Amino acid sequence: MRGGMRLFAPLLTPVWAAQLLTGAKSFVDNPLIGSARLNAMGLHVARVRLAHAMTARRRAALAGMVHPEDRVRFDRDGVVEIRDFLPASLFADLRQQIADYRNEAREAVQGDTITRRLALDPTARRAIPAFAAFHNNARWRALTRYVASFDIEPLLYIQSILPNRHVAPPDPQIQFHADTFYPAMKAWLFLEDVPVENGPFTYVKGSHRLTPERIAWERQKSLTVRDGDCRLSARGSFRIMPEELAGLGLPAPTRFAVPANTLVVADTFGFHARTQASVSATRIELWAYGRRNPFRPIKGLDIWSLPGIAERRIGLRWWLADRAAGLVSHPWKAVGIKGAADE
Numbered sequence: 439m440r441g442g443m444r445l446f447a448p449l450l451t452p453v454w455a456a457q458l459l460t461g462a463k464s465f466v467d468n469p470l471i472g473s474a475r476l477n478a479m480g481l482h483v484a485r486v487r488l489a490h491a492m493t494a495r496r497r498a499a500l501a502g503m504v505h506p507e508d509r510v511r512f513d514r515d516g517v518v519e520i521r522d523f524l525p526a527s528l529f530a531d532l533r534q535q536i537a538d539y540r541n542e543a544r545e546a547v548q549g550d551t552i553t554r555r556l557a558l559d560p561t562a563r564r565a566i567p568a569f570a571a572f573h574n575n576a577r578w579r580a581l582t583r584y585v586a587s588f589d590i591e592p593l594l595y596i597q598s599i600l601p602n603r604h605v606a607p608p609d610p611q612i613q614f615h616a617d618t619f620y621p622a623m624k625a626w627l628f629l630e631d632v633p634v635e636n637g638p639f640t641y642v643k644g645s646h647r648l649t650p651e652r653i654a655w656e657r658q659k660s661l662t663v664r665d666g667d668c669r670l671s672a673r674g675s676f677r678i679m680p681e682e683l684a685g686l687g688l689p690a691p692t693r694f695a696v697p698a699n700t701l702v703v704a705d706t707f708g709f710h711a712r713t714q715a716s717v718s719a720t721r722i723e724l725w726a727y728g729r730r731n732p733f734r735p736i737k738g739l740d741i742w743s744l745p746g747i748a749e750r751r752i753g754l755r756w757w758l759a760d761r762a763a764g765l766v767s768h769p770w771k772a773v774g775i776k777g778a779a780d781e
């Protein structure tokens with residue numbers, strides 16, 4: 439615990455305790471979550487088990503809407519790939535309108551890779567009319583909500599991945615990891631082909647399931663990550679070595695080298711990574727993200743999903759993060775007006 443935190447510990451303890459029933463995941467920022475003693479008594483595993491039980495309940499309530507084939511594949515693999523997702527002419531319009539669009543962008547640097555995001559806010563939606571047809575697609579809406587386990591609007595961005603732009607250690611996202619201790623949704627509609635040399639998304643099929651082997655691994659990790667040398671594991675996104683997968687009864691990872699107009703939706707409790715790109719080609723995608731407090735008993739009632747509010751959340755989040763930047767650093771720097779494909 440840091441010096442300042444120690445001083446204020448008596449005041450913060452109720453806050454830390456309340457965070458146990460939220461998605462808070464950092465073993466370094468919350469001394470209860472990070473406590474090896476509490477985790478030896480089963481705290482981390484209890485949070486994992488309860489979050490997964492609640493997720494299963496909410497998913498059951500959302501299952502009826504999902505395309506039956508998507509549901510079978512998701513339940514089995516934790517990831518669904520759908521090629522030729524949009525009709526060809528609609529996809530061509532969407533790609534062109536996104537290529538022509540420019541607005542305030544944000545960039546983050548991780549290792550040698552730059553990630554750029556443009557919010558799909560009201561301005562973007564007016565400039566990209568083809569987006570509405572994608573956004574209203576019933577299969578998209580049902581699948582992303584089922585995977586997120588909430589009837590919520592995901593956050594939506596135009597995202598560009600620019601690999602090999604810095605002399606730096608590799609992008610930390612190329613290590614296999616789970617994003618969180620609870621199920622969460624990420625989705626990509628790829629606007630360009632993603633060949634192997636571009637560093638495609640990679641997922642360990644079946645690793646979204648909370649098996650006895652996974653529970654044992656989670657328990658073991660929860661005893662050591664806080665004081666380990668992996669900063670991202672300590673912050674609650676546990677890393678795993680490829681050679682550990684077989685011991686968890688898991689297969690070799692699957693690489694999603696896919697053509698443009700492929701949709702991939704994944705539960706990021708499952709182990710995933712980017713692969714190292716051997717070329718510097720920019721990858722452009724529609725990217726969506728959906729997570730909420732995993733302990734919530736109900737699937738809906740989210741004011742942030744209301745029309746008029748949902749599409750303004752990203753701007754609000756960035757604005758708040760900028761205001762709080764003196765207290766907690768955030769990696770998303772404003773870089774001025776840019777298009778997704780700009781250098």
Ligand SMILES: [Fe+2]
Nearest residue numbers: 616617706710
């Ligand atoms: Fe991740």
